[in-house]
Amino acid sequence: MPPHAAEPPHATPAGPPAAPVPGGASYDERVWPGPLGWFLAVAAAGLLTIALVPVHPGLAVALGAVALVGSLTFAVLTSPRVRVQDGELTAGRARIPVALLGEARALDRDETRVALGPGLDARAYVCLRAWAGTAVRVEVRDPQDPTPYWLVSTRRPAELAAALGTRQPLDG
Structure with a gap:
């Protein structure tokens, strides 16, 4: 991956902002996963929990909770x-x-x-x-x-x- 893919060469460091957009236009959006993405994150953690119940119920709940927190955190951190x-x-x-x-x-x-x-x-x-x-x-x-x-x-x-x-x- 070229070096400019993560931070293009024209990217500016934190500092004074450039001139405002003509007309004062602004836009702000977080590109969150859709309902299916959130459902799949929760479902994966649920399936892991169910799969581990026969091994050890306490371990199943603990790892299921960790998987749930991890998958939801991943979804949040990868939403630009x-x-x-x-x-x-x-x-x-x-x-x-x-x-x-x-x-x-x-x-x-x-x-x-x-x-x-x-x-x-x-x-x-x-x-x-x-x-x-x-x-x-x-x-x-x-x-x-x-x-x-x-x-x-x-x-x-x-x-x-x-x-x-x-x-x-x-x-x-």
Whole structure:
């Protein structure tokens, strides 16, 4: 995995925020698993408990509780936050100033599938969660950044694209 996949080269360290998004637009979403994901986390812990009851009931309950806490913690920790605030787009741990972004396009399920398959550029930054079937593709217009675009999972692609808006080309 290229070094920029986790933290793209244009990502900014914590510090003063960039200029606000024109019109004061903002967006904030945590891409949680859907109901089926939460059910499967609980069901896996329940099945482990049931499977271990014949071995030792006390151990079964203890390991089942540990499995439940572990699976729910994993679901929470792997749910990225997607945010447009204070002039920055944040997707998971990566951030980029909105001023360096171009056109943002909301993708439906079919367009997302194509964008992640045959249409994917290997240099793109992808913040994907399989449980969110839709996404937004936003062009990166930083001439020093080899990343051509970001592909970000979201359950509300039209709202995220609207918060990012359409930018004019960078000067220079």
